Amino acid sequence: MTGGPDRPPDAVPNLSEARTEEDRAALLEAGRLLFARPCNFFYAAQRIDQLPPVGGPEVAFCGRSNVGKSSLLNALTGQNALARVSHTPGRTRQLNFFDLGEGRLTLVDMPGYGYAQASKSLKADWQGLMFDFLRGRPTLRRVLLLLDARIETKPSDRMAMELLDDAAVSFQIVLTKADDAKPWWLEQRRREAEQLARSHTAGHPLVLVTSASTGAGMPELRAELAALAA
Numbered sequence: 001m002t003g004g005p006d007r008p009p010d011a012v013p014n015l016s017e018a019r020t021e022e023d024r025a026a027l028l029e030a031g032r033l034l035f036a037r038p039c040n041f042f043y044a045a046q047r048i049d050q051l052p053p054v055g056g057p058e059v060a061f062c063g064r065s066n067v068g069k070s071s072l073l074n075a076l077t078g079q080n081a082l083a084r085v086s087h088t089p090g091r092t093r094q095l096n097f098f099d100l101g102e103g104r105l106t107l108v109d110m111p112g113y114g115y116a117q118a119s120k121s122l123k124a125d126w127q128g129l130m131f132d133f134l135r136g137r138p139t140l141r142r143v144l145l146l147l148d149a150r151i152e153t154k155p156s157d158r159m160a161m162e163l164l165d166d167a168a169v170s171f172q173i174v175l176t177k178a179d180d181a182k183p184w185w186l187e188q189r190r191r192e193a194e195q196l197a198r199s200h201t202a203g204h205p206l207v208l209v210t211s212a213s214t215g216a217g218m219p220e221l222r223a224e225l226a227a228l229a230a
Contacts, residue, residue, distance in 0.1 A: 031222030
């Protein structure tokens with residue numbers, strides 16, 4: 001098997017490529033096993049020259065401030081205190097690196113964007129750091145772009161998608177906080193997200209719907225990430 005544009009050669013298929021229920025079950029089990037392994041914080045960088053040495057495959061988490069990145073990371077790994085949940089939007093200003101499964105996959109928590117009260121210079125610094133990281137990191141397999149399921153897509157989210165296109169990094173949309181959205185609205189948001197993904201050259205076709213509170217969508221997200229792991 002050969003790898004796709006965001007997947008190394010001989011990698012296992014992802015959920016969007018599963019042909020049978022047996023294939024899907026195998027992918028979900030691979031995700032469960034991967035995230036049953038230890039996950040630990042090991043590095044933080046505030047500038048591009050502070051990045052850790054290039055190693056195994058990496059997946060980055062990106063989204064507007066308060067979209068629920070920290071809560072998602074905690075739910076995904078089953079560790080309540082892995083990523084600190086801040087009640088102050090725009091507080092996280094660095095790239096945080098977490099080792100999953102002793103080198104099998106690195107999870108990267110990127111700075112939040114789009115917080116209006118952040119200074120213009122700080123927002124410019126974040127965009128510079130993010131773009132430099134996205135464009136120059138050869139081990140970055142995919143970016144998970146988190147969108148709040150409860151509200152409409154913001155201009156800053158659309159700008160992030162354009163940034164990912166420019167950096168030529170595959171991104172996959174993940175809707176968060178799905179438990180707090182009405183079913184009809186959630187379906188509308190999912191369809192909109194799928195259309196957005198199709199309209200971008202770097203967009204991944206499969207949109208995942210998640211809730212850190214209920215655990216909905218976590219097995220599927222784990223399976224997707226397991227397909228990118230070493």
